[in-house]
Amino acid sequence: MSVNTIEKILWEFGDDPSRAKAFLKDPDKYLAQFQLDEEEYRMVRTMDLKAMDEYGVSNLLGMMVWPLLNGNNQLMAFDYLRRMNHGDLPNNFKLPGWQFRMIKLSLAIRNAWVGALCLVGLRKSLN
Amino acid sequence: MANLVGAFCTAHVPLIASRPGVADKKQVDHVMEAFGKIRARMVDLKIDTAIVVGDDHYTMFGPHCLPSMLIGIGDVDGPHEEWLGHERAPIANNPALAEHIMEYGFDHGFDWAVAKALSIDHSTFVPYLKIIKELDDVKMIPVYLAAGVAPLIRPKRCVQLGEMIASAVADYPGDERVAIIGTGGLSHWVGAADMGKVNEEFDHEMIDMIRRRDIDAMLALTDEYVLETAGNGAYEYRNWLVAMAAVKDYDMELLCYEPISPWVTGTTLVEFKFAA
Incomplete structure (x- = not known):
């Protein structure tokens, strides 16, 4: 321990x-x-x-x-960094503004998608 | 006897091997030009063996065994990490000289760990890839320090190690022309919440200390200060200390310094030109 x-x-x-x-x-x-x-x-x-x-x-x-x-995808490093910062993604990699906003948006969409899949799975297991 | 005739320090950012293009092209080009300058100097100096000092990143060695210092005396291959995107392949060692340095170390109070067969990680693979692999018939002796995974080797011990390696090379009966290459980044926060941040002020202070060969000032740095100011990756100045200590008197030439956030590292390459 x-x-x-x-x-x-x-x-x-x-x-x-x-x-x-x-x-x-x-x-x-x-x-x-x-x-x-x-x-x-x-x-x-x-x-x-x-x-x-x-x-x-x-x-x-x-x-x-x-x-x-x-999974080792393009968003992985950003997702990791977001989790290390209590859910807030800093632009430590100094990306251009538009690119940084796209990454934040992609992460939000992906997380919503994963959340939806979890809900579907939960409903199936309850049924 | 063998001669230590060259000394360099280089970054070993894994993205140099895997995806260099994530960074600004001008910065990348500057770093690659600096690697080219080291290659040219290795040719000019007729180097046939490079002792490359790196540190494990918790990939080669696990919690069951964490060597403070290690020398690879036999078969070497790499890279260890598949994600670097390079096929693992054999790398020529100089086993006779490596074994001599190992034995000389044992006789002079350095009970280091020994690898008879070693798959190297990016810390020595990147310098191999960008310098040694592109040269003809240059062999590589890998040395690993606990500069990435705690418990960390004491910086003072790194200085002693560098001095011992220089003496061991001079004591070798062969006619090798040897270079020592310390590797690692300046400020960088590996896997930490601040990953991507680069502290340029710290980096320039460190480069000045290295330029002045101010080993005492570097030994005065506490791990707490380095962690707070420059991140867990900056502990790698230990690897540089070995190369610095191996050369008693040098003029440092700064080949490049680039604060590269997408590479998450203050990236620098230098040569220690031996004083006449």
């Missing part, structure tokens, strides 16, 4: 991506093999990047694992 165990979990995702797939398939079953306290378990189970950062988990690992679990 420590930041070290979380780092081990994340590092093993990068070292063997089949572990990341096993985690995505059944997170609770996967995490059962590790000693995590309740809050540590929540952080990893929900991939709460900011909480892990504040807990002392290496940012190198958070950044490595995020695309493994969420």
Whole structure:
């Protein structure tokens, strides 16, 4: 039960991506093999990047694992940065204004789409 | 005996290998020109072996084993990271010289970790790609420091390591002409909330310290100050200290400095020209 165990979990995702797939398939079953306290378990189970950062988990690992679990696409780095900034995306990469606004819009659309898919899934499972 | 005749420091931004074009073309061109200048100097100096000092980014080594300093004495290949977009391929080492440096280190109080076969990450692969790979018959000895993943190697130890490597090269009976290349960025926040930010003021202060070979001033920097002012990536000045310490007296030539936010790094390349 420590930041070290979380780092081990994340590092093993990068070292063997089949572990990341096993985690995505059944997170609770996967995490059962590790000693995590309740809050540590929540952080990893929900991939709460900011909480892990504040807990002392290496940012190198958070950044490595995020695309493994969420797909390595053009928006990935911005989505990561937004989560590291409590939902607010700063223009740290100094993009032109129009490009930055497009990225924010794309992220909002994607998140709305993912949210809608989750709602559909939830309704199906309740039925 | 072998001779240390060249010393350089370079950025190792992974995007140089994977997607350099995300940054402003003028800045990218400036960096690539600087790599070209290093290649030209390597030819002029007739370098046949480069000792390249990098740091793992929690990809090669895991929580189960984090070496403070490591030397690759045998087979080398790279890059370790698939996402760099380059096929993993063999890289020529100079195993006889590497083993000599390892043994010399053991005899002089450096119990470093040893890799008999090593897949290198971007920190040494990028300099390999942009400098060594484009030259004929230049071999590479990789050295890794704990400059990215805590617990971090102490900067003072990096200075001692650089001095030891220079002595080990001079003690080698071969006729190699050797360069040492320290790698890493100046200010950069890797994976942190401030990722993309570059602190140009810090970068210029650091470049001035390097220009003056003011090792004492660099050793006075605390990790807390560096983290707060320049980000977790700036710990990589440790790699540069090794190259600086290997050369007793130099004139630094600044080949380029570019604050490149899309590369998330204050990016610089320098040469340490040996004083006559």
